[in-house]
Amino acid sequence: MNTKLPDINTEFSEWYNEVVRRAKLADHAPVRGCMVVRPYGCAIWENIQAIVDKKIKDTGHQNALFPLFIPESFLKREADHVAGFSPELAVVTHAGGKELEEPLVVRPTSETIIHYMFAQWLVSWRDLPIKINQWANVVRWEMRPRAFLRTTEFWWQEGHTAHETEQEAEEETLCMLEQYRDLIENYLAIPVFAGQKSEQEKFAGALKTYTLEAIMPDGKALQMCTSHRISQTFAHAFDMSFQDRNGNVSFPHLTSWAVTTRAIGAMIMMHGDNKGLIIPPKIAPIQVIIIPICNDKNRTEVMQYIHVIEQELKTHNIRIAIDNDAQSTPGAKYHEAELRGIPLRLEVGPRDVTSNVVTIVDRLSSAKEVVVRDSLVATIEQKLALIQKMLFENACARRQQQERIITALSDIANSIEEHRGYFVTSWCGDVACETALKEYKASIRCLRPDSRIQDFCFCCKNPRVTDIIVARSY
């Protein structure tokens, strides 16, 4: 158990798999491509859920629950949608001891069934907007599964809204993208690029897809979440008509947006080191762990001192745990606390009790500080805030070094194997030039219309339409 983790710099992928397993975040399930999210991983997800759920409700959405199963015919109503999802579907053909007349698809996403219900609820413009969210599990058959990053079953929230005007729908899409940006940058401490996806990369059935892209330490991009303007063909396919303000038949403008358990995978990759995880304080299930250093003679007084500290920290809403496993040494406990990425560790021995102090060790810097008892809470709060800030700043600094501005496809061809980063360049907007990236297993992660690297396309040299971020991706 105490053997070293694979080296994060040279064996990033092995490091990831091992840290997920050893820190007890998740295990492989005995079902191909599926994972079991263990209590520690689940507690991180619950913290993310609480933040996102509040944001969703504060922006005027309500939660609902829609069925897991979708009639196969529903998916076929929108041509792009079914084409995009067909290869990934799990299908129920038998139920209640009989073969079903129509197979049921296990939802890969819920646009179709939710739009069917919207059509039942929507009569007049007065019923708009409809702003619904669902916390759910979804299934997309996965050939190359990795815990949190790509699993056959994953957990997410999916928001679905219908609006009277195109402008309102566009505002909604951008509003939710901004909610996600706040989550990912200010809670998960991961800097992101916000932007539109190219036509080829957008969601199957979307008019437009906005994305937040993060750059992992190995240089690959990770799509953190998406916010879509859904195609009007969906509204027509599900007969979602309503009487508008002028008494005419109209169709609503639709959006959908989601964030998934994948966010946990990004957080693991972004902030880990050779000792294990480093969990941003704002989402850490345990922010502070207290490790008693005592023997049978002084255990009572040390534990008494610790329990008073525990109560005080709880009063200040600091998430705290005590590792008082009698079978384990303090050294093993330090190691375990580091592996699990707990931001702060308090070491408390009999001399700390006598001197009325506590020793604090910071997971990020490993700095050790002896703090007098009276200033403990304030010091902890400061240190947690500082770790949160430093994680984000470190991630920003690394990303800065991962940027390479290029002018031609050959620059990508020549450097993508050794460059652990992303490329910024200009593009003509043509699919052929986008497709040329495939040879290097790279893709356009998002458009950057506001920057201007050069006046011509990196590939065909025709006039530039937009800048782009190019990278390999998870």
Place this chain on the structure above:
Amino acid sequence: MNTKLPDINTEFSEWYNEVVRRAKLADHAPVRGCMVVRPYGCAIWENIQAIVDKKIKDTGHQNALFPLFIPESFLKREADHVAGFSPELAVVTHAGGKELEEPLVVRPTSETIIHYMFAQWLVSWRDLPIKINQWANVVRWEMRPRAFLRTTEFWWQEGHTAHETEQEAEEETLCMLEQYRDLIENYLAIPVFAGQKSEQEKFAGALKTYTLEAIMPDGKALQMCTSHRISQTFAHAFDMSFQDRNGNVSFPHLTSWAVTTRAIGAMIMMHGDNKGLIIPPKIAPIQVIIIPICNDKNRTEVMQYIHVIEQELKTHNIRIAIDNDAQSTPGAKYHEAELRGIPLRLEVGPRDVTSNVVTIVDRLSSAKEVVVRDSLVATIEQKLALIQKMLFENACARRQQQERIITALSDIANSIEEHRGYFVTSWCGDVACETALKEYKASIRCLRPDSRIQDFCFCCKNPRVTDIIVARSY
């Protein structure tokens, strides 16, 4: 929309279906037997979840997430379990565009897959107890679906634990039953009988099942939740061995326990009336609704007055909404608030503003009271507590009238059609006598070993072993 509901006394079943639909709690889904839980229903479920989740964590359990799919062979490892669930299974046979080598069952409950994982995690007695909970959707193919009460897909929490000793497992089972009793009696305001199920009625694969049974206004029993001691054959079937304190190979003692969205169905039936729902204040998404009575001339001052009240109530954690739909009359709003079962309604017009008062109407008694502004919060808090208390007391009083103590099967035969209630009698413990109840579509809801109606069985007249509660059931 404003037509009367079916009469709750003479058309209970129609009343239930209509109130679920009109109060926008749930809709039929376009998938057989499935429902869509709409925002108002979902908000009730979220309130129940918050209460239960806290209880589960406070009693030392941790949440985790297990896969939706279970390999078919897992279910077959425990003979009683597969026999119990086979007729209700939904089966995935195709995924990722191919036929699967082994079909995957959509979980009807997760004992098998969770026990498989317990076996991976469990090495020594030091790993015990394992105390896990999961919030999840489950699927049991349903031939006679009814919203909340019986649906093909439903939502629940399922707790699963493993213990070193039989006594610990028994204590766990009873501890969780007590948590549920507190939820159901003190939050949902539904009195329950707590007791053990007969051998025939216990969970497929359980050694023992404890249940909480509520008696609905139509006299039928509703199983509110169950807490099981799981059979040791499960531990053996999944090779869940561990090294015990003496260095021997041992198998853990298992429990599982669940409460489902069915609780919402019970709450609806228990407290409704001919005007609609009455939601117990402790779980009501909206505890107080404010209805402005104003015209264009005085709207500003009335709304200003209301917004100050709104802020004050929010500060006191009272869940409040304002119905300021400009299209609707106050009368229609009263009707709607009653239909939705909101415990208290505040009516605020220009004269209330002038006199610095508020008119409060109680959903349960329909009593109207004018309250001075300064005592508003205190009055609301008192009234909410009183409604909560009265709902439970009314339910207890009705249940008392639903009780019939009987001595012979013929008493059931003669009266079950007209008696809207349950029967208490004594039983020899023999399956044949239990089966005799089937002719009257009744069953033993739970055992009552501590009461003693008579010394002989209601059916065969052999010596009594235990008393029982008999009823028809949902």
